Amino acid sequence: MSRLFTFLLLSFWAAALLAQGQSKPVYSLTGYVRQAGTNAPVSGATIFVQSNRVGTTSGKDGYFILPLEAGTYPVRISHVGFVAQTLTITLDKLTMLTIELADDTKYLEEVVVQTEAPDKNVRKVELGVTQLSIKNIKRIPAFMGEVDVVRSLLLLPGVTTVGEGATGINVRGGSVDQNLVLLDDAPLFNTSHLLGFFSVFNPDIVRDLTLHRGGIAPAFGGRASAVLDIKVKEPETERWSAYGGIGLVSSRAGFEGPIVKKKLTVLAATRLSFNDFLFSLGPDNLKGTRANFYDITTKLKWQPSEKHTLTSTGYFCRDIFKLPGDSLSGQEINASSTQFDYRSIAGTVRWNFFINSRINLNTTAVWSQYRTETSTADSANQFSLVAEVLHKQIKSDLSVTINDRHSAQAGVSAIDYYIQPNRLTPGPFSNVLPFALPTERAYELAAYVQDEWKISEATSVVGGLRYSMLLNAGPAQVRTYGSELPRLPGTALSTTTADAGSIYHTNGGLEPRLAVRMTVGEGRSIKAGYNRMRQYIQLISNTTAALPSSRWVLSNANIKPQIADQWSVGYFMNGKQNEYEASAEVYYKTLTNAIDYRDGANLQRNATPETDVLQGKGHAYGLELLAKKNKGAWTGWVSYTYARTLLTIDSRFADERVNNGQAYPANFDKPHTLNATTTYRPSLRFSLSLNFTYSTGRPITQPYARARLNNTIVPIYVNRNQERIPDYHRLDFSMLFEQDPAKKRKVQQSWNFSIYNVYAHKNAYSVFYRFDPRQDSDAFKLSIFGTAFPSLTYNVRF
Structure with missing residues (x-):
């Protein structure tokens, strides 16, 4: 005002x-x-x-x-x-x-076209924020020729994964569900195709992506680790164009252009795969496997006047994965063939109101649904197991430029959550019994303010405050546990029923955010920051890599929200007219109500998940180093990260402790990670790219001994995550052949040839144990990509 x-x-x-x-x-x-x-x-x-x-x-x-x-x-x-x-x-x-x-395109050094100021890494106040353009991402060697928006982040400091083919990423000691992934403001609850091999984002429609892993603005909330903000490009306003590509795994097609020139524009793109024929060429035990996906992205932009802009983005994706033969022992169902079907649907409508030269208002409506189905067609054991997460949101953000030294933002948000954990429906002649876990419903309300204050030419501050609250709504069974007994099925002191629509529990608090930048010389600055994040929706899974069918739960009276407090400080410098840049960041994070699980936890069919969920404390700390070359025929960067993530789950009851109450590494703890990527572009028509990655092996739990009981070998486990799989390293290579961009053509074509895992290193995804009296060792190593994978992709644009 x-x-x-x-x-x-x-x-x-x-x-x-x-x-x-x-x-x-x-x-x-x-x-x-x-x-x-x-x-x-x-x-x-x-x-x-x-x-x-x-x-x-x-x-x-x-x-x-x-x-x-x-x-x-x-x-x-x-x-x-x-x-x-x-x-x-x-x-x-x-x-x-x-x-x-x-x-x-006159100069080779401008092969990296930047949409930011070249010294923004030094001048901007936030730290731990990285933006990548889609042009740079497309030059990174990719598995099977599939340009992967999410996997490209693994080359940045502070970003890791538990292994090849695993869903999601881990950022600064956070689990995969602690990342808020937004596509034009719509949250996505699964970011992977084919059970983790590829990301769900079509590279043809991505404008850029920004990863917030340190300085997180108060406009973002709901997750405890990081924010990945992906923007869909604006449709072409002057002329119609079409584009596409053919690859080994998938093919792409899209178009965009003006319906009413400079007033109403549209974009639509799709990507689909047909991989069944690849399995038919393989050994007999792979024949019958299905592994297909497709996704569709649309964007409609209407600008009736200079002050008003309406934008609508739609997204739909679906995956089908079927094994030729297996057994769902975890479901206590024997089945000869199981199919996994999971899909995401998201849509946003955004109204941008340019009130005047200094005041801008954005109001957005969001709808996002994630649904998984596990099924088998066997007549005697036919069933369908369905789970669903529904996110409906309305939010409004006001930006005000007060003067040359102050710019402020404020906003409000309301989210309506609906979760169907699991519902099993048997077939008409099935011996399987039906069941349905109770649904969950809650509302998340939030409001925030932020001010960016330029104190002087050398010093700037961004301060903000966010308040968020979760209101659990009925219908629900509300269980109350005492402190004299461990939390187990049947030990609840009382159970009450909350009526539909009633609010039976609330939890909330303040989330302060602060970032300070001080210039200490030409092209050099020191930054420091603090932020608190609260997370009210969790993905619970007792497997190392969360499957698409893993269960989402809301915080309530028995599962407390996770709260992360992060402190960070960094030094940033540029040299030789911003041709070179370097940075060093140190962070320390504490996690309240960190989540882990009892040994042998059964989460998928558990009507009382709080009896298998254990909560305690966590802390993560690390050092991130980055050196980058932005101009010239050779460009690229090298990053090194030292990071630790430790959990402490303690209780007065022995069966609620992990590692006897002592600190232990999380599943995704990797102390050392080294990434190097470079692109050589001697001409405007050809570029060659290489990237190398190395990381410490992730923790695993190994048996310390074995015993024989009634002629059965039983492994004996003592402490969790005290050993590690072998270290990981890989080299990738790609070549891009393009037409001269200086020559205007109606049809633009390019070829991309790449080799993933050039020297065919058999990196271990996991180590498992199986007693075999014919061998000296019981340990076996499982590799996902144990050989080199060449690929060739053709791209065309009209």
């Missing part, structure tokens, strides 16, 4: 001067700077008025504002890596522009 009052006061003052004939009226030149062809916002572009030597730069969304007196001005818009434009602007009212800058 203070910002609105200031704006009205300035308007009144300008009108008064005009009436007295003492000065020309003051207007504002405003607009957006975008990249031609992709409509990606260009951050850090210079908007300079040549006649009176004043100017400004565009923000992270490409937006700029420049107050000027009425008149005609020559305005130059420029940015490194783009062709500069000079426009003649007549300013006689509030003027809103959309400026598109074309890529400058």
Whole structure:
């Protein structure tokens, strides 16, 4: 409100001067700077008025504002890596522009086209925030030629995974469910195709992605570790275009263009795979396997006026995975063939209201559903096991530019959660008994404020405060446990029934966020930050890699929300006109109500999951180093991370302790990780890329001894996660052949040849034990990709 009052006061003052004939009226030149062809916002572009030597730069969304007196001005818009434009602007009212800058392909050093200012890593206040453009991601060697948006993050410091083919990523000591993954503001609860081999994001529609692993703005909440914000590119506004590609695993197709030029535009793209024929060529035990997926992404943008923009994004994906023969022993069901079917549906509608030159309002409605189905067609054991998560949200964010030193944001959010944990339906002639776990319902409410304060040229501060609350709603069975007995089925002191729609439990608290940047010299800065995150929805799984069918649960009176507090400090520097950059960050994180499980926990069919879930404390700490070269024929980066994640689960009851109450490493604890990636581009038509990765093996629990009981060998386990699988290392290679981008063609084509795991190292995914009297060792190593995988992909754009 203070910002609105200031704006009205300035308007009144300008009108008064005009009436007295003492000065020309003051207007504002405003607009957006975008990249031609992709409509990606260009951050850090210079908007300079040549006649009176004043100017400004565009923000992270490409937006700029420049107050000027009425008149005609020559305005130059420029940015490194783009062709500069000079426009003649007549300013006689509030003027809103959309400026598109074309890529400058004259110089090899501009192979990396940046949509940020080249020294933004030094100047920006936040730390632990990394943005990758889709152009850079497409040059990284990929498994089976599939450009993988999520897997590219594994080359960044502080990002790991439990192994090849595992779902999700682990960021700074967090589990996979502690990452909030957003596609145009819609949360996705599963980010993998084919049980973890590929990500669900079509590279043709991704504009860029930003990973927040340290400095997390108060606008984000609901997860305890990181935020992965993926933006779908803006549809083409001038002409229609089509594109696609053919690969070994999947093929892609898409189109975009204006329905009403510069008013109504549309984008639609799909990706689908047909891999069954690959298994038919394999050995007999693989014939009959099905492993297919497809995804569809759409975006519709309507701009009826300069002040109003409506954008709608839709997303749908589905996976089907079927084994030729197996046994669902975990479900106590014998079946000869099991099929896994899981799908995600998400949609957003966003209204951007440009109130005036300094105030902007965004209101978004979100709908996201994740559904899994496990089934078998055997007549005697036919069944369908279905689980579902439904997320409905409305949120509104207000941005206000107060003056040159202050810019503020505020917002509110309301989420409606619905979870169907598991519902089993038998077939018409099946011997399987039906069951259904009780549904869960809750509302998550949040509000936040943030102010970015430029104290001086050398010092800036971003401070914010978020308040969030979870309200559990009925119908529900509410169990109360005492402190004299361990929490087990049947030990609840009382059970009450909450009526439908009633609120039976609430939990909430404040989440402060703070980041400080201090410039200590030309191209150098020191940053420090703190943030608290609260997580009210958890993915519970007692397997190392969470399967798509793993169970989601809401926090309640018996499962407390996870609360993470993270402190971090970093040193950042650029050199040789931003050709080189380097950074070092140190972080320390504590986790309250960290989650682990009892030995032998059965989570999927458990009507009382709190009896198998154990909660305690966790702490993670680490050092992240990054060195990067941005210009020249050779570009790339090297990163090293030292990180530890330790959990402590203690209790007065022995069967509720893990490792006898002593600290132990989490499943994804990897102390050392080294990544190196480089791209050599001697010409505009050819580039060669290499990346190498090394990491410490993850922890495992090994038997310390074995005993014979009634002629049966029984392993004896003592402490959890005290041994490790062998260390991991891999080299990848790719070559990209393109047409000369300087030559305009109606059809643009490219070929990508890659080799994943060049020297065919058999990296261990896990080590398991099986007694075999014919061998000296009982240990066996399982490798997912134990050989080199070549691939060839063809891409075309019309």
